[in-house]
Amino acid sequence: MAAKRTIPKGKGVAPPFWTQGLTNLDGLTRWRRKVLADSALGRWKENLSKLATTDSANWNLVKSVYAPRSLTSPMLVVNGHPLAKRQ
Structure with missing residues (x-):
């Protein structure tokens, strides 16, 4: 019964969404x-x-790019390696 109500009136064919x-x-x-x-x-x-480690601004950028990141979501870590595959 609910399905009949969702079909718009007109030519009797619902327009495709895509x-x-x-x-x-x-x-x-x-x-x-x-x-x-x-x-x-x-x-x-x-x-x-162009980055030079002698320039402090460049060095801070390089450090921030290559800094180790913590895991954003809890994951199972085995032997120091996170298991990223979904089970």
């Missing part, structure tokens, strides 16, 4: 994310060669 316009938008979103990631990686590789 349309061609949404497919195009989804593709553009994926393309934009890839372009942003590629450009950020390119900038990082370009600027990495």
